[in-house]
Amino acid sequence: MELNRLTIHELRKKLKEGETTSVEITESVFNRINAVEDKIHSFITLMKDSAFEEAQKADKAIQEGNMGLLTGIPIALKDIMCTRGVRTTCGSHILENFIPPYDSTVVKKLREAGGVFVGKTNMDEFAMGSSTETSYFGITRNPWDLERIPGGSSGGSATAVVADQCIASLGSDTGGSIRQPAALCGVVGMKPTYGRVSRFGLVAFASSLDQIGPLSKDVEDCAIMMNAIAGYDPNDSTSVPADVPDYTKSVSKGIEGWTIGIPKEYFIEGIDPEVLAAVEGAIKQVEKMGGKTVEISLPHTEYCVAVYYVIAPSEASSNLARYDGVRYGFRSKEGRDLLEMYKMSRAAGFGNEVKRRIMIGTHSLSSGYYDAYYKKASQVRALMRDDFNDAFKTCNVILTPATPTPAFHIGEKMDDPLQMYLCDIFTLSANLAGIPGISIPCGYTKSGLPIGLQFLAKHFEEEKLIQVASAYEKNSKIEKRRPDL
Amino acid sequence: MKITREGVDYVAHLARLNLREDEKDKFTAQLNDVFLYMEMLNKVDTSGVEAMTHAISLNNAFRDDVVKDSIGNEMALANAPDEMGNCFRVPKVIE
Numbered sequence: 001m002e003l004n005r006l007t008i009h010e011l012r013k014k015l016k017e018g019e020t021t022s023v024e025i026t027e028s029v030f031n032r033i034n035a036v037e038d039k040i041h042s043f044i045t046l047m048k049d050s051a052f053e054e055a056q057k058a059d060k061a062i063q064e065g066n067m068g069l070l071t072g073i074p075i076a077l078k079d080i081m082c083t084r085g086v087r088t089t090c091g092s093h094i095l096e097n098f099i100p101p102y103d104s105t106v107v108k109k110l111r112e113a114g115g116v117f118v119g120k121t122n123m124d125e126f127a128m129g130s131s132t133e134t135s136y137f138g139i140t141r142n143p144w145d146l147e148r149i150p151g152g153s154s155g156g157s158a159t160a161v162v163a164d165q166c167i168a169s170l171g172s173d174t175g176g177s178i179r180q181p182a183a184l185c186g187v188v189g190m191k192p193t194y195g196r197v198s199r200f201g202l203v204a205f206a207s208s209l210d211q212i213g214p215l216s217k218d219v220e221d222c223a224i225m226m227n228a229i230a231g232y233d234p235n236d237s238t239s240v241p242a243d244v245p246d247y248t249k250s251v252s253k254g255i256e257g258w259t260i261g262i263p264k265e266y267f268i269e270g271i272d273p274e275v276l277a278a279v280e281g282a283i284k285q286v287e288k289m290g291g292k293t294v295e296i297s298l299p300h301t302e303y304c305v306a307v308y309y310v311i312a313p314s315e316a317s318s319n320l321a322r323y324d325g326v327r328y329g330f331r332s333k334e335g336r337d338l339l340e341m342y343k344m345s346r347a348a349g350f351g352n353e354v355k356r357r358i359m360i361g362t363h364s365l366s367s368g369y370y371d372a373y374y375k376k377a378s379q380v381r382a383l384m385r386d387d388f389n390d391a392f393k394t395c396n397v398i399l400t401p402a403t404p405t406p407a408f409h410i411g412e413k414m415d416d417p418l419q420m421y422l423c424d425i426f427t428l429s430a431n432l433a434g435i436p437g438i439s440i441p442c443g444y445t446k447s448g449l450p451i452g453l454q455f456l457a458k459h460f461e462e463e464k465l466i467q468v469a470s471a472y473e474k475n476s477k478i479e480k481r482r483p484d485l
Numbered sequence: 486m487k488i489t490r491e492g493v494d495y496v497a498h499l500a501r502l503n504l505r506e507d508e509k510d511k512f513t514a515q516l517n518d519v520f521l522y523m524e525m526l527n528k529v530d531t532s533g534v535e536a537m538t539h540a541i542s543l544n545n546a547f548r549d550d551v552v553k554d555s556i557g558n559e560m561a562l563a564n565a566p567d568e569m570g571n572c573f574r575v576p577k578v579i580e
Contacts, residue, residue, distance in 0.1 A: 101560040194540035208539050237546035238539070306523045317500060324501070326573050328564030338578045339501075347503035355502055359512055360519055362500040363488070376526050378536035383529065385537055418518055434540020459541065 004028040004164040005482075008073050008221040011167060015062055015072050022058040022072025025167075026051055026116055029074040033118070033165045036485045040141045040150075042160040044079045044089055046119040054116040061114060069228050071114030076166035078157045079120035080127055081212070082201035083107055090203045091125040091135040091153075094323050094330045094349030104201020105233045106170060106212050113228045118166045121156030125351045126320065127177055127205045129153050130423040133414055134353040141410070142185060143483035144449050148407040151181030157215050158185040163485060168216040168225055172202060174209045175308055176403075176427025179439035182215050183402035183452020186441045186481070188222045188469070189215045191427075193459050194434035195240035198233030206315035207238075209308075209431040219440065219470040223247035226462060242460060250466040252474065256290035260468075261395030265301035266426055272405040278443035278451040279401045285476045286399065286468070294395060298387040301429060303380050305421055308428045310364050310377035316354075317361030323349060356417060385433040392458045397468050400426050402439040402452030430456055438465040441478055448481075488516045 003011065003025045014020045030048055037043065051074065058072035082088050082100035084107075089095045103111065110117075124134040132140040132155025140155040142148040143163045150159045154171030158181035161169050171178040173191035182189025190213045197212045204210065214225030227248060232241040262283060267276070283293055325331035325345030332348050335341030350358070364373040391398060404425060413420040430437040435456055442453035453472070457464045493513045497504045504512065555561075558571050567574040 098564055101556050101563060195543070234548055237548075238541070238543065240541055240543065300529070303526060303529060306526050309519065310523060310526075321501075325566055326575055327561075329566070331566035335576055338576050340503075341576045342501045343503035346501055347505075350502070352508075355504070355508070356512060356515060358500045358502065359493070359496055359516060363492075363496045363516065363520070366496060366499060373520075373523065373526075375536055376529075376531060377523075378538060379531035379534040380526055380529050382534050382537035383531070385540075417515055418522055432540075 002028060002164070004032045004167070006167070007217045008070065008167055008224050011073060016067060022055040022062070022116060023052065025072060026055040026074050029118055029166055032163070036163055036165065039146060039485055040143050040159050040163055041138055042076070042121055042140060042156040042163065042165055043119040044091070044122050044137045044156070045087055047086060047117050051116050051118055058114055058116060068112070068114035069224060070110060073115055073168070074118045074166050075110060075115045076118045076121050076157060076160040076169035077107065078123055078154050078169070078171045080123060080172050080203045081107055081170065082203070083117070083120065086120065088120065088203065089137070090127070091123045091137060092350065092354070093136045096136070096330065098328055100201070102201065105198035105235060106229045107201065109229050121154070121160055121169060123156060124153035125354050126203070126316070127153040127172060127174055128316070128353050128357050130176070130180060130420055131413065132156065133410065134351055136351060139410060142407045143485055144186065145407065147409055148449070149410055151184035151407065153177040154215065155181050158182055158187055158189070161187045161215050161217060162483060168214060168221050170212055170229070171215050172210055172212050173431065174205050174312060175431050176424040178213045178215060179402055179427050179437055179452070179454060180424060182439045184407040184450065186450030187215050187217060188219055188438065188440050189213065190222050190226065190438045190462070190465065191430060191436060192226065192230065192462055193436045195238055196436070196460065196462065197229050198236040198239045200233055200235035204319040206312040207319060208315060209312060211431070219466060219473050220248065220251045222438070223251055223466045245463050247463055247466050250463040251470045253467045253471065254289065255286065255468050255471045258291045258397070258468070259395040260286050260291045260293045261296035261391055261398040262293050263296050263298045263301065263391070263398060263400060265298050266400040270404060271401060274445045275401050275403070275405060275451050279453060282442045282453045282472065282476065283399060285472060289471055289475050296391045296395060296398065298391060298429070300380060300384045300387050304384065304428045304432060305425055307377045307380050307384065307432060309360065309421055310373045311381065311432070313357040313361030314364045314374050315361070317358045317365065320354070320358055381432050384429055388433045388435055397464055398456040400454045400456065402426060402454040406445050406449035406451060426454060435459055436462045436465055438469050440469045440473060442476065443478060444481065488513060488520060
């Protein structure tokens with residue numbers, strides 16, 4: 001039995017009944033990493049030694065009858081979440097040797113739940129990208145076709161799950177960075193409501209958009225991970241002091257009588273015909289399950305890329321000002337005075353895409369342009385939020401494709417930033433509005449690439465996403481395939 | 486509005502980025518493409534619309550005024566590229 005192939009809920013049962021141990025599960029995970037990591041490169045840093053210590057501790061806890069939510073379960077972390085004593089690079093040269101003095105809140109929560117940390121996964125530098133190609137530490141390959149990208153920016157967190165190099169993982173999503181790689185790799189990925197999960201210890205990209213969430217093998221595991229990480233944190237003043245439901249209660253409930261909104265603006269020219277066919281199949285499926293579908297309109301959808309690529313780089317240019325070569329991170333030895341040292345350190349420490357976004361953001365915020373770009377984009381953002389609020393008056397959840405195309409080829413969009421930005425066209429608006437979204441597999445192309453389906457819900461209604469995604473997963477009977485590695 | 490090469494120089498200075506000549510050329514072209522695309526925002530009538538700065542409206546996230554432990558000097562300096570006498574050391578600022 002290959003334990004690493006199982007889900008959290010399956011392994012929990014086995015652990016509880018004494019059929020296996022965390023050490024055995026952790027061994028199967030690291031055996032798999034040894035076998036396939038060279039081919040796909042999911043990880044920047046492996047945490048093998050501490051993982052086995054944690055696994056032994058977990059086994060002892062289970063023997064003593066102290067089983068937490070994730071006791072003994074191997075989990076991978078996107079290398080954007082601070083881990084005390086374990087380097088956290090954010091995919092960047094500038095943080096190559098950064099060793100955080102504290103754990104991010106999500107890491108602390110997973111530790112308290114008994115999780116075993118496998119390693120830190122590869123990502124686009126500072127989470128800026130849709131393909132994991134901008135990482136300083138080299139690209140990650142899509143396990144379904146090694147010549148294609150896995151999506152991004154949480155590419156390594158998606159490949160590690162689908163290649164069974166861990167049981168589940170955490171990613172972060174600023175414009176689709178969990179849902180898009182989940183879709184392109186064929187796993188489940190959720191971006192919670194802004195404020196639902198603490199961002200304390202998450203390296204900041206765009207602070208009004210960033211949110212941490214799980215990537216998992218099925219919807220029930222997504223619910224378990226959400227139970228572990230959701231909730232108010234006094235260390236993050238933007239986290240929301242609201243009650244957190246037990247998300248696993250929404251699994252297997254059915255959606256009879258629900259109204260599912262289908263936004264006409266998401267079925268545009270340029271969407272891949274195989275993606276379109278799979279999503280149309282999913283629409284028929286939710287109708288079969290007792291859901292009523294209605295066409296809705298989100299009239300400002302066409303502006304989401306423009307709004308996002310003003311707001312996210314603006315916030316990033318401000319957030320990334322902290323990398324100055326003084327307190328931590330890379331410092332160039334060439335600068336003769338302080339100003340030169342700043343400029344040379346940042347020039348050598350940041351990659352191309354990060355520089356480009358800092359330039360876009362700095363220009364947008366600079367004197368004389370602020371009203372035309374940042375303020376204008378923030379106003380259109382308000383209209384987009386209002387679109388969703390109006391839409392949710394007539395439907396319980398919204399159904400859309402997760403991405404316009406399946407995974408594209410490595411290098412295909414690297415020289416055309418605008419084309420790369422357009423990959424996120426269906427995921428960006430959830431971040432701008434702050435609402436939760438989930439991406440789940442809804443089929444494969446003829447050539448065997450996964451296709452993702454997205455559901456969106458109102459603020460703090462993650463349980464509705466779990467409910468509809470779980471019902472879809474159970475009823476659609478999408479064949480569970482594994483990439484041949 | 487067209488972004489010139491001098492404009493790129495100026496923004497790079499504001500962003501504290503030392504760009505190579507070829508980077509300046511490339512960014513001049515790419516920034517023009519990106520900001521040309523963003524012109525579409527002008528089609529939207531936003532008169533009277535209040536700008537949205539945050540996804541969730543939370544005000545006054547206060548905490549109790551209680552002194553808590555900090556990470557301490559040694560840990561704060563642990564990642565410093567250069568340090569001296571419990572301080573971060575930087576190149577000369579004043580002649």
